[in-house]
Amino acid sequence: MASTPTILTATIFLFLFLLKSTISQPTTTTDCTGRWIHIRRLPTRFNLDLLFNCSQYPLFDNFCPYLPNHGLGHKTHPLSRSWFRTDPLMLELIFHRRMLEYSCLTADPNAANAVYLPYYAAIDALRYLYGPDVNASADHGLELFDFLQYDSPGIWARREGHDHFLVMARPSWDFSQPLRNDPPSWGTSFLQLPEFYNVTALTLEARAWPWQDHAVPYPTSFHPPSLAFLESWMRRVRRSRRSTFMLFAGGGGISATPNIRRSIRNECTSNVTQYLGAYVKLCEVVDCSNGVCEHDPIRYMKPMLQATFCLQPPGDTPTRRSTFDSLLAGCIPVFFEELSAKLQYTWHLPEEIYREFSVFIPKEEVVFKGLRIVEVLMGIPRTRVRRMREKVIELMPRVMYRRHGSSFNFRATKDAFDIAIEATLHRIKSRFEEEVAFE
Numbered sequence: 001m002a003s004t005p006t007i008l009t010a011t012i013f014l015f016l017f018l019l020k021s022t023i024s025q026p027t028t029t030t031d032c033t034g035r036w037i038h039i040r041r042l043p044t045r046f047n048l049d050l051l052f053n054c055s056q057y058p059l060f061d062n063f064c065p066y067l068p069n070h071g072l073g074h075k076t077h078p079l080s081r082s083w084f085r086t087d088p089l090m091l092e093l094i095f096h097r098r099m100l101e102y103s104c105l106t107a108d109p110n111a112a113n114a115v116y117l118p119y120y121a122a123i124d125a126l127r128y129l130y131g132p133d134v135n136a137s138a139d140h141g142l143e144l145f146d147f148l149q150y151d152s153p154g155i156w157a158r159r160e161g162h163d164h165f166l167v168m169a170r171p172s173w174d175f176s177q178p179l180r181n182d183p184p185s186w187g188t189s190f191l192q193l194p195e196f197y198n199v200t201a202l203t204l205e206a207r208a209w210p211w212q213d214h215a216v217p218y219p220t221s222f223h224p225p226s227l228a229f230l231e232s233w234m235r236r237v238r239r240s241r242r243s244t245f246m247l248f249a250g251g252g253g254i255s256a257t258p259n260i261r262r263s264i265r266n267e268c269t270s271n272v273t274q275y276l277g278a279y280v281k282l283c284e285v286v287d288c289s290n291g292v293c294e295h296d297p298i299r300y301m302k303p304m305l306q307a308t309f310c311l312q313p314p315g316d317t318p319t320r321r322s323t324f325d326s327l328l329a330g331c332i333p334v335f336f337e338e339l340s341a342k343l344q345y346t347w348h349l350p351e352e353i354y355r356e357f358s359v360f361i362p363k364e365e366v367v368f369k370g371l372r373i374v375e376v377l378m379g380i381p382r383t384r385v386r387r388m389r390e391k392v393i394e395l396m397p398r399v400m401y402r403r404h405g406s407s408f409n410f411r412a413t414k415d416a417f418d419i420a421i422e423a424t425l426h427r428i429k430s431r432f433e434e435e436v437a438f439e
Contacts, residue, residue, distance in 0.1 A: 171205035
């Protein structure tokens with residue numbers, strides 16, 4: 001296996017080469033009306049140089065192992081073509097690499113409908129969250145803003161940042177500490193800075209009220225390189241035997257304090273029951289305490305493939321990567337808070353279709369009123385369960401990030417990246433039109 005410095009050096013040189021060659025050759029085969037994007041040239045201290053610090057945050061983690069394959073991480077098996085040990089923090093790197101393949105790039109910022117900032121905000125935030133600048137978290141982003149103001153200032157000034165967007169591979173709460181918190185609390189203040197109020201931020205979990213951030217799917221470990229690999233996986237999911245009725249993959253729930261995870265663990269037993277004419281395990285818990293599942297998809301994907309329902313209780317924040325893992329496994333998600341998904345990923349999973357692919361059970365009913373989850377799920381007719389699973393399979397392409405350099409015919413299938421870009425362009429256009437209307 002190549003050393004970390006070798007991997008990092010190769011990654012940086014390849015990124016620089018791709019960036020130069022890609023934006024100097026705009027497409028001539030795609031209708032780019034309203035879709036032109038300019039990638040802002042930032043000094044490498046705002047992105048690629050940050051990767052060299054991958055082992056410098058002992059209170060966080062050594063994220064060096066997750067950098068190969070442009071942020072997809074190492075393959076789960078040497079012969080694997082679609083499965084990687086992907087860390088969610090790498091979404092910024094994954095997104096940057098995919099942007100270099102975007103079909104409507106322009107070197108002229110004045111011709112662009114949107115400007116992409118390839119700033120690795122979540123990786124840079126580590127020094128404020130876990131590193132030497134923990135007491136200066138209100139400064140996060142100011143250096144970037146200074147650069148945008150003084151290097152080609154006309155790009156920013158043209159629309160005062162309304163046409164700019166970036167990816168932040170953490171929940172928005174991690175960037176929302178009030179500027180004058182004394183003493184400081186968790187997080188940096190990037191999204192609280194007035195300087196960035198107009199910028200669109202794509203985060204793993206968005207706040208409920210500000211307009212500036214919007215949630216995009218967590219990256220899973222599945223990154224197929226072609227349509228054939230995706231369709232092969234979908235066939236496997238369809239024919240998988242569902243021998244477990246409901247499953248919870250996660251940690252927590254062991255304290256005496258009443259909470260939804262504790263209620264799930266108490267309800268889950270090893271009893272076998274009859275469901276849809278077959279004997280199945282009533283409930284299974286895949287213990288993912290202490291992060292043991294984070295980079296080992298085999299540990300939880302196989303049980304999910306064998307389960308009918310996957311329970312998705314909130315944890316430290318409402319959303320979970322496990323939601324997208326379960327969708328890729330054809331396991332019907334069961335939510336206990338609307339902020340866990342329904343009010344988050346509206347671009348990729350529109351609110352109006354949630355009843356078609358998921359179940360909602362208010363956590364208060366379970367924790368404080370004794371409602372049994374299994375009884376609710378057992379009451380769903382088998383025909384509806386089958387329709388829900390088919391809808392889950394239909395949604396798979398929308399919530400996964402295909403591999404960079406994928407086959408040409410696969411690019412006609414919109415994945416999570418494509419949908420995010422399309423919606424971001426629409427959002428920026430609508431925002432600008434609103435500003436013009438009020439002038």
